Amino acid sequence: MFYVATGAILLALLFVVIRAIKGPTVFDRALAGNSIGTLAILLLASYGFLTGRPEFLDIGLTYGLLNLIGTFAVLKFFRHGDLAYDITDDEEKPGWK
Amino acid sequence: MILANKAVENAADHAVAAAAANPPGITKLTENAELFVMMVLLTLLAAITLAIIRQRNMFGVVILAGIYSFLMASVMIILDAVDVAMTEASVGAGISTVVLLATLHLTQSIEYPQRRSVLIPFFISVVVGAALVWGTSGLPAFGAKTAPIHGHVAPTFIQYSADHKMPPNIVTAVLADFRGFDTLGEVTVVFTAGIGVLLLLQGGWRVTGNGRRSEDDDEQQGMDSSGGTA
Numbered sequence: 001m002f003y004v005a006t007g008a009i010l011l012a013l014l015f016v017v018i019r020a021i022k023g024p025t026v027f028d029r030a031l032a033g034n035s036i037g038t039l040a041i042l043l044l045a046s047y048g049f050l051t052g053r054p055e056f057l058d059i060g061l062t063y064g065l066l067n068l069i070g071t072f073a074v075l076k077f078f079r080h081g082d083l084a085y086d087i088t089d090d091e092e093k094p095g096w097k
Numbered sequence: 098m099i100l101a102n103k104a105v106e107n108a109a110d111h112a113v114a115a116a117a118a119n120p121p122g123i124t125k126l127t128e129n130a131e132l133f134v135m136m137v138l139l140t141l142l143a144a145i146t147l148a149i150i151r152q153r154n155m156f157g158v159v160i161l162a163g164i165y166s167f168l169m170a171s172v173m174i175i176l177d178a179v180d181v182a183m184t185e186a187s188v189g190a191g192i193s194t195v196v197l198l199a200t201l202h203l204t205q206s207i208e209y210p211q212r213r214s215v216l217i218p219f220f221i222s223v224v225v226g227a228a229l230v231w232g233t234s235g236l237p238a239f240g241a242k243t244a245p246i247h248g249h250v251a252p253t254f255i256q257y258s259a260d261h262k263m264p265p266n267i268v269t270a271v272l273a274d275f276r277g278f279d280t281l282g283e284v285t286v287v288f289t290a291g292i293g294v295l296l297l298l299q300g301g302w303r304v305t306g307n308g309r310r311s312e313d314d315d316e317q318q319g320m321d322s323s324g325g326t327a
Contacts, residue, residue, distance in 0.1 A: 010137045017141050021148040029160040040167045066191045077198040
C-alpha cells in the first residue's frame with residue numbers, strides 16, 4: 001500500500017514540476033512551489049512508513065511551517081515589494097508610500 | 098520534459114527489472130523503492146536545473162530555486178541525512194528565497210541574454226566537474242566497513258572520551274572538546290554575521306528613511322499623539 005502511495009506522490013510531484021516549469025504566470029509557479037512543499041511532507045511520511053522507520057515525521061512539521069512562511073513571503077514580496085509591509089499604513093496614512 | 102519522462106520511465110524499468118531479477122524480499126523491495134524514489138527525484142532536479150538556466154523571468158527563477166531546495170531536502174531524507182535536509186529546507190527554501198526576492202526588488206526582473214561567448218565558462222565548469230567526479234573515485238565505497246572513519250577515528254573518539262571523563266554523549270564531546278576551537282570559530286562567525294546584519298538594518302532605516310522605524314516616522318507619530326492630547 002505504501003508503494004502505491006509513494007508512487008502516486010512521485011507522479012503528482014512530476015505533474016507539479018511540469019506546471020512549475022511551464023507555468024505561464026508567477027502565480028502558477030508560486031502555487032506549484034507550495035504544492036511541492038506539501039508533497040515533500042507527504043513523501044517524507046509515506047517513505048518513512050515504507051522503509052519501516054517513521055521516526056522522522058516531526059521534520060514534516062518544520063517543513064509545513066517553512067512552506068507556509070515561504071509562500072507568504074513570496075506573495076507578499078510580489079504584491080508589496082516589502083516583507084514588513086503593514087496594510088494598516090494605507091488606511092491610517094493615505095499617500096504615505 | 099520529454100527527456101524527463103523518458104528518464105522516469107527508464108528508472109521504472111530499471112526498478113521493475115531489478116525486482117524481477119531478485120527474489121522478492123523485504124530488504125530488496127525497500128532497496129528498489131529507495132533506488133526508484135532517488136531516480137525520480139534526481140530526474141526532477143535535473144529538469145528544474147535546466148528550467149532555471151533557460152528561464153528569463155527572475156521571479157520564476159527564484160521560485161524554481163525554492164522548489165529545487167525542497168526536492169533536494171527530500172533527497173537528503175532518502176539518504177538518511179535528516180539534519181542536512183532540515184538545513185537545506187530552512188536555508189535553501191526559506192532564507193535564500195526571501196533574500197533573493199529582496200535582491201530582486203532592487204533590480205529588474207528580466208534577464209537579458211548574454212552577448213559574450215559562454216564557451217570558456219562552460220569549458221571551465223566541465224573540467225572542474227569532471228575533476229570532482231574523478232576525485233570521488235578515490236573515496237571508500239558508501240557505507241563501507243573498511244573506511245578509515247570506522248577503523249581508526251570513531252574508536253579513538255569513543256575510547257578517549259571514556260578515558261578522559263568527557264560528556265557521555267560522544268557527539269557533544271566531539272563538538273565541545275575535540276573540536277572546541279572549531280566550534281568557537283563557528284560561534285564567532287555566527288555572532289559577527291548577526292552584528293553585521295543588525296548594523297546593516299539600522300543603517301538602512303536611518304539612511305533611506307522609508308521604513309516605519311525611521312526617525313521621521315517617530316516624529317510624525319509624536320506630533321500626532323501630542324495633537325490628539327491637546
